[in-house]
Amino acid sequence: AQSVAQPEDQVNVAEGNPLTVKCTYSVSGNPYLFWYVQYPNRGLQFLLKYITGDNLVKGSYGFEAEFNKSQTSFHLKKPSALVSDSALYFCAALTGGGNKLTFGTGTQLKVEL
């Protein structure tokens, strides 16, 4: 079965420090991977995606993610965290023939002063 895993329920980081939110995947064929952010009682906002090309993908709000095929990972990173980055982050992969998103369980990011 195809799946996406986010091993950490919560990540705490101090403002100004780098942050990493982990994601691993298990999909058949070429992986198409996404990161979304969700603020309380809101829908998902697209951050970035990997379809093909460079393994380092740059996205919105200073976020980037590195695709690592050998480790089947797609970790989200940001060099310097902001308090406003505090939110719920979802990693997702396209499955089901390319039109369905399978989501990880989400990681709550808390950035503190």
Add this chain to the structure above:
Amino acid sequence: GAVVSQHPSWVICKSGTSVKIECRSLDFQATTMFWYRQFPKQSLMLMATSNEGSKATYEQGVEKDKFLINHASLTLSTLTVTSAHPEDSSFYICSASSRAYEQYFGPGTRLTVT
């Protein structure tokens, strides 16, 4: 661009009644729309996929007679929760897509059934 709206943003209804949630793509034509359900502090679970003018495809375990989906136009899909019960209380999110690899999400609808 690529804005998706949902209406209402929150709704409270009595057990046994039906409630309709609208999902609109405001600035693009969505050939495909998706409906998700999210429980508190949990991930999104895909309920169904709908293509304009076609019957929706429901995920395993989702009752198609309870969650009626209509995709009448390229900019509008509706989800009707029929004979709602408290266990149907949840956060419902739609997304819309006009091409592969892209889905744009609505802000969600909080349904509370009393």
